Amino acid sequence: MSLTEQLLDILSSLGGFGPEIWLAVSFCVVLLIELLGLQRSKATVRRLLAVLSVVAVLVAGLWAALMPVRGFLFMHLLFVDNQAIFVQVVIALGAGFVLLYEAFTTSDSDVVLRSNSAERPNLPLEWYSLLIAMTLGLFLMAVSVNLLSIYLSIELVSICSYLLTALVGDRKASEGGIKYLLFGAISSAIMLYGMSLLYGMTGTLDLTADVFGTELAQQDAPVVAVAMLLTSAGLLFKLAGVPFHIWTPDAYEAAPVPVAAFFSVGPKIAGVLVLMRVVTSLPLEAPGGTTAVVLQTPLAVLALAGILIGNLSALRQTDAKRLLAYSTIAHAGFLLVGVVALNEAGFEATLFYAGTYLFISLAAFFLVDLLARSNNSDLTISSFAGLAPKQPLLSVALLVVMLALTGLPPTVGFTAKLLSFSALYEAYQQSGDSWLLALFVLGLLNALISLVYYLKIPFLLFFRPADTSSESDSLVPMSKAAVWLTVGVTLPVIILFLKPDLVLRWLANQ
Template sequence: MSLTDQLNDILRSLGGFGPEIWLSVAVCVLLVVELVLVRALALSNARPYLAGLSVLVVGVAGAWASWLPARGFLFMHLLFVDNQAIFIQQVVALAALAVILYEVATSPDRFGRVVKLPLEWYSILVAMTLGLFLMAMSVNLLSVYLSIELVSICSYLLTALTTDRKASEGGIKYLLFGSISSAVMLYGMSLLYGMTGTLDLTADVFGAQLAQQEIPVATVAILLTLAGLLFKLAGVPFHVWTPDAYEAAPVPVAAFFSIAPKAAAALVLMRVVTSLPIDSPTGGATTAAIQTPLAVLALAGILIGNLSALRQTDAKRLLAYSSIAHAGFLLVGVVAMSEAGFNAVLFYIGTYLFSTLTAFFLVDLLARSNGSDLTIRNFAGLGSQQPLLSIALTVVMIALTGLPPTVGFTAKLLSFSALYDAYQQTGDAWLLALFGLGLLNALIGLAYYLKIPFLLFFRPRPTDTEPYPNVALPKLAVWVAVGMAVPAIGLFLKPDLISRWLTNW
């Protein structure tokens, strides 16, 4: 390709790169606003204005993405815009919008003071949103690596940005595990490049060359490459950072971590899997070679996440281990290696967006209402004092468990139906084990998901403790949290809304 053709391709690609340009400008504007208005003009409380600008940027960027007619490759096959990429970008934008709204609504604490989060918090969150937008479009190993690193660096900063010692400790652990996973991923990418001679996952030569490789060698290279994606998914064996980082980070940050990176990483994972050859005349590597290892990782994630959550005494750590289990459930659809399985993954992401964000917001509001921390035993007897929040949390916990009449049941039904179809075609015993044990884990999930609702409604406050203080919760935060619980039942009654959301783009 000549230099003129390259320049023309770059100019043409800018038409489909509008949201990313918008977010890039927004990051710079937020930093300049902080430096000029806050430091030079000594404005003491500019955070609401910065938050408003962030909400506007993220909301407009997300809406803009759905209106763009451009589809196809951008910047010489570095990025690819399709319905799935725009769907994931919409999920990320909605998550960022909800998190910023909740943070603005809950900025005054229960004594009426303003909680001082660093002003850089908003610019870093928008930068992380930009990285996730890029991840959703990445189809080249180079763009995949760079976008993951942008997301990772922002994640480390958001975790450790406050002055709390626990936040610093959680951020350091997050950084160490992230560095290891990035190094392993980069090594795997180098092996794939050596085998195929290209970094483009969509190139015909990529699959053709992998089909010529020995199955053990190609499988190891692919699994090493998936290390960074499993890290973002909080998938086994790169899940160890999750409970410490979630506990250390502010509630809005932990809520954002629970869905946005997972959504983008799941799409990239599906792109990597679909780049593998379906069959090989020479007996080389195919999609079947990676199916069993992924099934083992999915099963391990479900078991470790659920069993570890059973003994947690802190609500945020409980939800952190829950997210590890849900990373395993997300992999169930990928393991199916079919169109039905991939559609089930996207449906799961669309429903999990509402369930996990709402769970984090509601436990935080309930803890604020009784003037305590997020220790689970402190929720006892709160059901009568905060009935609306308690009922909403119960609905969300049932959705996370995967029971009707919530959309969590529909999401798991689609995923495991696709998995069972895959088992019937392949006869792989690991797929059957994942199917059986995965469904059995719904009972384990029921044991810890309903722990907090049980305390809310069926356990009185201990007599040796002081009465609950009369704390007025921010109305905007309450309506944001309760409003996001409505889709847990609404989407069960109308599941085609997510399908239309996905296909209409």
């Protein structure tokens, strides 16, 4: 391609790159306002930055949804399709909800709640620009089809994640950020090694190039599968998938609730789409057998390991955020179930699971935080005892969300698991792989294990008396806007169970 043709391609690609350009400009504007507002009232600057940040991410999501451009951008570095747009819209919604929740629960003083048992400092002003930058990285992940663009977008998300984890600056936050950084560096190195192997085999970094599949088809299938698994290390790290999950509980516990809530949804949704793109780039046939089938078994093992480790580890937790952190590890395994199926129904089920998990996970983090705030307590599970009579609306909402995380009706969590495991059983019938059957059976049985810890907090809320040794029985006043936002995030958990076609119809048109 001549230089003139390259320049013309770049110029024509700008039409499909609007949301990313908007987020990049918004990041610079928010950062500049933050620097210029150092000498002004901190509360005034915070309110301005919150409004600008919410507008930035929601406009980016709306722009992506309405953008008519489809196809390759920047000489096959990026690819815009309906799947990418769906993921971008979900990420923008998640970022918007998190920013609104933080704004509604932030006071004009330096500390939202301060007592002998709970201390919640406001997030530093830098968090707004970092969240926009992380959203930009997730948008880029959603459209990346080149190994180079995939790596760069993952690193942008990772760097922002490390900083957001340690942003509060206390000892726990610093420790969580360092652990996150170390495991991120390891997974990044492994991913780069896998990418180098793929480049050595194919001579290209473009997953969509014909030569990529043609050259891989000439290699032994087990060799290709190993290279693909190594390349997937960075994606498993963003998914909090086994064996790159160890950072999750410490990082989630150290990070403020809005940050941990966004970690639980944004990187997972973008990461699982990139993983689907990597898997579908495999050749159908190779000398050692069908490459996809060779990769299917290790992915099934990783999915099953994530479900078991996440659920069994959550049983022992006494802190609500650590419990939800191990829950996200288990749900990373459930997200992989549809990918393991390696069929269209499985990929569609995975996107449905990822899109609906946004509401379930965000609502879970928001609800436990609000209930703890109302009791002026920390996030220790025992501190939720007896709060249902005092906070009936939030308690019922949390019960609904916990049923959704378990995968029981009448919640969309049931629908998501039904679609994923149906696709997995269909794949088992076609391949006869015993690991797929093991994942199917043990994955469903894990719903019984998860019932024990998911219903622990609702049980305490409704059936255990409040701690009589507390200093005061009175509730701490909460922002009504935060309460109604949280209830609003919870409603789709029921609505999408009754009307799943609201999402399925969009996915079916891809």
